[in-house]
Amino acid sequence: MQAAAAPARRVRLGVQLAPQHAQYGTIRDTLAAIEDLGVDIAFNWDHFFPLSGDRNGAHFESWTMLAAWAEQTSRIQFGALVNCNSYRNADLQADMARTVDHISARGGDSGRFIxxxxxxxxxxxxEEYGYEFGTAGSRLNALSGALPRIRARWGRLNPPPTRDIPVLIGGAGEQKTLRIVAEHADIWHSFSAPAVLEHKLGVLGDWCGQVGRDRSEIEVSVEVKARSHSDADELHALGATLFTLGISGPDYDLAPVRDWLAWRDEKNSAL
Structure with a gap:
């Protein structure tokens, strides 16, 4: 008897609240608003300065904010898009992630941290915070070495995480990054256009074959801020199911969030 096909993944929308150019109260209120709207995942980013606009403008740190989000919210998943492996010891990252995950648990439910x-x-x-910049290759080697330590620490912590914390890895380099994704990721995030995504998925599939992993186990995440619904349709047809939208302070415009939620719901209504 042939095994039943795995159910199709539902489309999810993630919104990245860039923690720049806004007072924290505005960020807090915007997080509450997107949770009420039904967004699946809230992200911030792990930087110390703004990435656009006034490069010395208002900005807040990622992990302390994520702990506040864990307490503030009750349904939405959340995390950084993405944490910088260089800024914290691997075992400390594991402990922080476990703690934030527990903070986010409600009643008998598991935590919601990604x-x-x-x-x-x-x-x-x-440079400004005193970390060694190194090279792209050395930083990727450090990430590759940190991820097994993080998982090992999760297995030794008391109490352990509330569940297997999903690991999202960002990047699209074919020689190192996609190998790391194949080895460790539950979600792979990139900014790829459809033609590029198709190629990268082939490379990721090759790496999965080499490490003994089923590529379908890895959820595909893409950015849609500068893309049309037609672009997103193409990305979805290639296998992307997590679509992320970045919005920034000082005022976080929720109109595009509502637009992409309607697109998400239309896709999911066909399942």
């Missing part, structure tokens, strides 16, 4: 991570790239963060 451990999004990457190798880092913003040189100003490194």
């Amino acid at each position: 451990f999004g991570t990457g190798s880092g790239w913003f040189e100003r963060d490194y």
